[in-house]
Amino acid sequence: MNNRLGLQQLEGMIHQILQIDLNTDSNDIQLSAFSKNDNFRLKDAWNSFRVKKQVSKIFHLFWHKYIPSTVSVFIWRLVHKFIPTDDILIKKGFIIPSKCQCCFHMDSLHHVFISSPVAVKVWIYFEDLFQLNIFNVQLSIVDMLKLWFVDYKGHIRNIIPSLILWYLWMEMNNSRFNGIAMCHLRIIQNINHKIGALYSANLISGNSFKNYLRLPRAVVWLKPLVNVFKLNVDTVTFNSVWGCGGLIRDSNGDFILGFAGPSPISDVKFAINYTILYGLKIFLSLGINNVVIEVSSNLFGNSFIWLDTTRFCSPNLFYMRRDIINLLTKLNCYFSEVNDKGNVCANVIAIWGCDLDSMVDLITPQLSNRITGLIALDKIGLPYVLVWLLGLVVSVFCACFYGLRYCWWRGLLGFAWAHPGWFSGIYFWWLWWWLWVLLVDYGLWWWWWFFCYLYFWWWLLLWCWWFSDWRLLGVVLEHFVLVDVVCFLLVVASVGLCWFMVVVGLQSEACFVACWLSQCVCWYLDLGLLAAGVRFVDLLLAEYAEYLFLVRAEVS
Structure with missing residues (x-):
């Protein structure tokens, strides 16, 4: 019965086709009922039966020239869960033990990028910087991006969360494959340096910070985060003697300990790294782990000879570089640069160090009135x-x-x-x-x-x-x-x-x-x-x- 009905329908269709008048004087043309101009295109055919989902605005915002293409591709993979975290690999059939690199929790996509202790500290740091109140460990990655993103391509609020996710992933891999403990301070430092590099390359401008971050009109010393100690170091030359100086302050801006003295070798690279090494030893002796080392911008480039282990250097710098690397593995430490006017206290102590015979530790009663006053100025945030x-x-x-x-x-x-x-x-x-x-x-x-x-x-x-x-x-x-x-x-x-x-x-x-x-x-x-x-x-x-x-x- 069904076959007979199908044959009757086919005969009817054949009869209708035979009734069509064919123009033998023109070429055949492919026509399409689902095209606007009746011209057949594969694109129109594909769109006619494909299942479309609602387009999310976040895809329009992280695909932008202001965000590095590597980061944009990574965010796309992350949103589609194409990142090889342990929970994703287990779903694919891999039998592997799972443990987070910063705690004892199971490694998962949400934990690595949202709820891990390191991720929480990074998100809260930048949330406080923008004076937002949106972070919640229960939020998904997509929801977090939606709350951060604004409808302005290239805005800093679109760049920051993308870089946070990227450097969280880089830090996790660095911990897993290189054995370096994860540190939220290092992630914050990398993000700040990346923003500075984008600004120097004219990829972002003042318009990228519109309505959210007020550009500073004065140089002030910034207090470190809670439970973090900041070491300001500087070195100056006077009468062919390089003086070294530094001081340690807590998150309230209170003076903890300082040091001053001459550099054993009259060389700017040796002097600044000698000062950093001395400060790192003080941190270990005091049992301080969370550290920020701040250097004047004019000396910032000379402060990182230990980063490039392949660079040729003198024997003195070689051994100093080795000691700095060994000490950094024991601390949660990152470096930052500051304008000279934001590092006045360390500069004055370094000038004092030119007149000393050896490196000495300084406590509050030993400080001069001038240094005490400058520390008080930094504490209340008054521009020098x-x-x-x-x-x-x-x-x-x-x-x-x-x-x-x-x-x-x-x-x-x-x-x-x-x-x-x-x-x-x-x-x-x-x-x-x-x-x-x-x-x-x-x-x-x-x-x-x-x-x-x-x-x-x-x-x-x-x-x-x-x-x-x-x-x-x-x-x-x-x-x-x-x-x-x-x-x-x-x-x-x-x-x-x-x-x-x-x-x-x-x-x-x-x-x-x-x-x-x-x-x-x-x-x-x-x-x-x-x-x-x-x-x-x-x-x-x-x-x-x-x-x-x-x-x-x-x-x-």
């Missing part, structure tokens, strides 16, 4: 450049205001006392001197005084706004508000009297006496501030801020 420049501006103002107001040599001596190294720039003062003479000749002396006063506070507010740090304004107000208020009120009174005499035309002796009495009081205050104020302001706001922090009990 801001303090130094503002201290110079304050000294310039004090010298001009309290010196040139009466005679030029007083201001010159006051500034030379505060900044002996800047005494050679005397030509700068002649500009202020001639401006002062011009204003005096036109009878605008009092307005010049008032202008200088407002000029100082204008620059102080401008600097605080630019660096987004208003604590310095509080420091100035705390120590000078009383003297400034007294001087300001006296000056306002004197200016008011003079202006009253000019407008009304009073020439009585009483007005002159009152004016000059207030002027004498200002002179008296100015003489005291000239002797103590210029130097005191510079000590507080420039390199000798330790007095301020000792008074405020900021230094333990």
Whole structure:
């Protein structure tokens, strides 16, 4: 019965085909009912019966020139579970023992990239950096990428999670095949260096950080993570002697231990690596495992002679390189570079080391007031450049205001006392001197005084706004508000009297006496501030801020 029905259908189809008129004058054309223009294409035929899934946005975002192609291919394999972790291999039929490289958990795709102790620390570190609150060990890899990615190709939030997954995989393989313990600090270091390399190659720009990371306007020393200790090292040369110096601080910025001394060999590579080796030995003696070593950017390239074991070097450097490698295998350590202004404490200690006979350890009572003050500045995150420049501006103002107001040599001596190294720039003062003479000749002396006063506070507010740090304004107000208020009120009174005499035309002796009495009081205050104020302001706001922090009990 079914066969008879099939034959009848075929006969009907044959009859319909025979009814079609064929044009024998033209060539045959392949037509397709599932094509828009009726032209047959294999692509249209394939799309007509294939099963389509919903396209995820993450595939559009990690396939981008800003992300290295190797990383993009790896992320694609990871999303499709084409990575040979132990759980995947067991599903393929391999019989193997399974153990995570950083804990006693079974090795699995989710554990390696999301829930392992090392992975959790890395994810949380960058999550805190972006001020996000999305991490959860129950999330899948795809869900984690969806929460991190933003709809902007090449954005830093699309690059960071891709690099995290990539370097987690690299660190796991390095531990499994090379026997090196997994360390989240090393992964963070590799990611930071990769971001820096992409930025140097112009593959990412400032637009990649839009709306998420504020570009720093000042160089500050950054505290390490919790339970991590940072070693800042530096080396300088003075009188053909290379001085070495370093200091160890905890996550609160508190000073732990320092060291200083001369380098046995006068060579920059030997000196900086000798300093690093000495610091690593201190870490082992103190039982500290989580370590960050920070080096000035101008010495950063000379700090890694031990990375390339094939590089030719002197015997002294060879043995030092071997010792550094042996010590690094016992620590969770990574290196970072910082601008010179963010490594001032180590630089000052290294300068001190030039005058010593041998390497010595330093504790808090042995530190000078200058080093103690600089450590306190780093602890509260105050930019050293801001303090130094503002201290110079304050000294310039004090010298001009309290010196040139009466005679030029007083201001010159006051500034030379505060900044002996800047005494050679005397030509700068002649500009202020001639401006002062011009204003005096036109009878605008009092307005010049008032202008200088407002000029100082204008620059102080401008600097605080630019660096987004208003604590310095509080420091100035705390120590000078009383003297400034007294001087300001006296000056306002004197200016008011003079202006009253000019407008009304009073020439009585009483007005002159009152004016000059207030002027004498200002002179008296100015003489005291000239002797103590210029130097005191510079000590507080420039390199000798330790007095301020000792008074405020900021230094333990």
